[in-house]
Amino acid sequence: MALLELDGLTKRYGGLTAVNGVTMRVEAGEVRAVIGPNGAGKTSLFHLITGVVPASAGDVRFEGRSLTRLSSYQRCQAGLSRTFQLTSLFPEMTARENCRLSAQARLARRWQPYGGQAVFGEASTRGDEALERLGLTAVAGRPAGLLSHGDQRLLEVAMALAQRPRVLLLDEPTQGLSVEETLTAVETLAGLFAGGRLTVLLVEHDMEVVFRLAQKITVMHRGSVIADDVPSVVKEDAAVQAAYLGGYA
Amino acid sequence: MRAVVCAAIVLAIAPFGLPLFAMTLLTEALILGLLAMSLDLMVGYTRLISFGHAAAYGLGAYTSGYLLLHTSLPLPFAVLAASALAGAVAIGVAWVCTLATGISFSMLTLAFAQLLYAVAFKWTSVTGASDGLAGIPRRAGPFGITMFQTKDGYYYLVLFCLLGAYAFCRSLVRSPFGAVLRGIRENEAKTLSLGYNTRLYKIAVVAVSFALGGLAGALYSPFAGFANTDLLFWLFSGQVLIMVIVGGQGTLHGPILGAAFFMLLEHVLSLYTESWALFFGLIFIGFVMFAPEGIWGLLTRRVRA
Structure with a gap:
C-alpha cells in the first residue's frame, strides 16, 4: 500500500477543469516531483491534497484512510506538511x-x-x-x-x-531564487532527502531542480497526467517533449 | 515586571493620599483600564479589530445591575455572574463573527453591539429602556463583608480585579495558546496550514476578552449606581479602541495607561472647552501618525535610547 494515493482527483471551476482525474501513488521514502507548464494544475493539485479547496470528484487516501472529509488543518495534523509557492x-x-x-x-x-x-x-x-x-x-x-x-x-x-x-509537500521550493541561490537551495535539499527517510512530493517547473532531486516524476498538462515514471524515461517521452520540455533533453 | 509591581504598590496606597473626588476618577480609570486591556487581547495580540467592545461592557453592566436590583445575590457574585454571562454570549457571537475576517469581522462586531443597543432600548421590563437601570445598590456580603460598600473598599475590589485580570492575561499571552494567537496576528493562513484550528482559537480569545470586558462593566454599574444605553453605544466602542491604540496595543499595560490618559484628558479638556472630543481626536491622529506604538512605546523608546 502506498503512503499517499490519489484516485481520479478532479477539480472543476465552472467550465474549466483545472485538475482532471489525476491518479498517483507516492510510496513511503520516495521523492516525487510533479512538473508541467504554467497552468498545468500543479498547485491546484496541491490544494486538493492539502484540503485548501474541496475536490469536485475523486479521493485522497493517506495510509489507506480517506482524507476527503477532513479540513486542511486536520490533514496537516494527520501528517501532511506543506510549503507555499509564495513564501508564507x-x-x-x-x-x-x-x-x-x-x-x-x-x-x-x-x-x-x-x-x-x-x-x-x-x-x-x-x-x-x-x-x-x-x-x-x-x-x-x-x-x-x-x-x-x-x-x-x-x-x-x-x-x-x-x-x-509523514509526507512533505513542497510547492516550488526554488521559486524566485537567483541562479546561485537555487544551486545552494538544491544542494541543501538534496542533502536533506538523501537517506530516504523522508517522503516528499514537490511541485517544480525548473527542470534542473527536478532531475537533481526527484526519483519519480509525474508530468501534468492541462490538468491531466501525461507521464509518470523515473526521470530518465520521462526525459525521453515523446508526449512530454511535445507538451513541455521543448527539446530540453 | 518591576515596574508593574511598583505601579501596583502605588495604586494600593493611593486611597491614603488622594482626596475623595480623585479616588472616584481613579476607580473609574481602573475600570476602563480593565476594559481596554480586555480589548487588547483581541486587537493587539490577535489582530481581531472589534468595533463592538461596548457590547461586553454593557452586557456586564446591565447584568450585574439587574442581579443587584432584583435578586439578593451579594455583589461579588453578581459581578462574577455578569462576567460569565458576557463570556458565554461571546462564544455565540464569535462563532458568527469569525465566519468573516478583516473589516467584515469588525463590521459584524459593530452590528452585534448595535443589536444589543436596540434590545436595551426596547426591552423595558429588564433594561428600563431609555431610563436605564437606576439606584443599583452595592449590596453587602457574602459572609457579612461590608467593605465594598465604602468608596475605598470598592476601589480595592476594582484594583484586585484589575491586577488579577492582568496576571491572567499576561500568563495567557506568554503561553503556547498565546503563541498561536501571535501566529494568527502575523499570518492567519499560515497558522491554519500548520494544523491549528484558528477559528477555535479566535472564538476562545473573543470569549476571554468579553468575559473580562464584562467584568469591567459589571464593576461599573454598582460603582456609578446606574446602567444606561450609552454604555452600549458604538461611540463608546470607538473610544475603547482609541484607548488601546493610544496606550500601546499588544502590551496589556499600555491600554490601561491609555484608558487613564483618555479619562484625564477628557476631564481636563472639558474644563476649558465643550468640543474636547475635537482636541482628543487631534491627539489620536498624532499618535497614529507619529507614535503608532502608543504611550507605552514612547516611554520604553525613551528608556532604550
Missing part, C-alpha cells in the same frame, strides 16, 4: 520562533493557556533540529522578514520539517 512566514518572529510555532502544532498540549515551559521546550528542540538540517542555525535569531529570499524559502521548508511530517 511569520515575518516579525525570529526564524527560531517560526520553527517553534510550527513544531508546537504537533504537540498534544499545543493550546495550553498558561505556563508552557514543557511545550515550548519540546517544540524548540524540534525546531532547532530542523533549522540545523537546513543550515539556518546561524540566522536563527533574526526576524524571518529580514532574511534573504533564499533563506526564507529554506526556512519554510524547515518549518514543515519541524513538524516531523
Whole structure:
C-alpha cells in the first residue's frame, strides 16, 4: 500500500477543469516531483491534497484512510506538511520562533493557556533540529522578514520539517531564487532527502531542480497526467517533449 | 515586571493620599483600564479589530445591575455572574463573527453591539429602556463583608480585579495558546496550514476578552449606581479602541495607561472647552501618525535610547 494515493482527483471551476482525474501513488521514502507548464494544475493539485479547496470528484487516501472529509488543518495534523509557492512566514518572529510555532502544532498540549515551559521546550528542540538540517542555525535569531529570499524559502521548508511530517509537500521550493541561490537551495535539499527517510512530493517547473532531486516524476498538462515514471524515461517521452520540455533533453 | 509591581504598590496606597473626588476618577480609570486591556487581547495580540467592545461592557453592566436590583445575590457574585454571562454570549457571537475576517469581522462586531443597543432600548421590563437601570445598590456580603460598600473598599475590589485580570492575561499571552494567537496576528493562513484550528482559537480569545470586558462593566454599574444605553453605544466602542491604540496595543499595560490618559484628558479638556472630543481626536491622529506604538512605546523608546 502506498503512503499517499490519489484516485481520479478532479477539480472543476465552472467550465474549466483545472485538475482532471489525476491518479498517483507516492510510496513511503520516495521523492516525487510533479512538473508541467504554467497552468498545468500543479498547485491546484496541491490544494486538493492539502484540503485548501474541496475536490469536485475523486479521493485522497493517506495510509489507506480517506482524507476527503477532513479540513486542511486536520490533514496537516494527520501528517501532511506543506510549503507555499509564495513564501508564507511569520515575518516579525525570529526564524527560531517560526520553527517553534510550527513544531508546537504537533504537540498534544499545543493550546495550553498558561505556563508552557514543557511545550515550548519540546517544540524548540524540534525546531532547532530542523533549522540545523537546513543550515539556518546561524540566522536563527533574526526576524524571518529580514532574511534573504533564499533563506526564507529554506526556512519554510524547515518549518514543515519541524513538524516531523509523514509526507512533505513542497510547492516550488526554488521559486524566485537567483541562479546561485537555487544551486545552494538544491544542494541543501538534496542533502536533506538523501537517506530516504523522508517522503516528499514537490511541485517544480525548473527542470534542473527536478532531475537533481526527484526519483519519480509525474508530468501534468492541462490538468491531466501525461507521464509518470523515473526521470530518465520521462526525459525521453515523446508526449512530454511535445507538451513541455521543448527539446530540453 | 518591576515596574508593574511598583505601579501596583502605588495604586494600593493611593486611597491614603488622594482626596475623595480623585479616588472616584481613579476607580473609574481602573475600570476602563480593565476594559481596554480586555480589548487588547483581541486587537493587539490577535489582530481581531472589534468595533463592538461596548457590547461586553454593557452586557456586564446591565447584568450585574439587574442581579443587584432584583435578586439578593451579594455583589461579588453578581459581578462574577455578569462576567460569565458576557463570556458565554461571546462564544455565540464569535462563532458568527469569525465566519468573516478583516473589516467584515469588525463590521459584524459593530452590528452585534448595535443589536444589543436596540434590545436595551426596547426591552423595558429588564433594561428600563431609555431610563436605564437606576439606584443599583452595592449590596453587602457574602459572609457579612461590608467593605465594598465604602468608596475605598470598592476601589480595592476594582484594583484586585484589575491586577488579577492582568496576571491572567499576561500568563495567557506568554503561553503556547498565546503563541498561536501571535501566529494568527502575523499570518492567519499560515497558522491554519500548520494544523491549528484558528477559528477555535479566535472564538476562545473573543470569549476571554468579553468575559473580562464584562467584568469591567459589571464593576461599573454598582460603582456609578446606574446602567444606561450609552454604555452600549458604538461611540463608546470607538473610544475603547482609541484607548488601546493610544496606550500601546499588544502590551496589556499600555491600554490601561491609555484608558487613564483618555479619562484625564477628557476631564481636563472639558474644563476649558465643550468640543474636547475635537482636541482628543487631534491627539489620536498624532499618535497614529507619529507614535503608532502608543504611550507605552514612547516611554520604553525613551528608556532604550
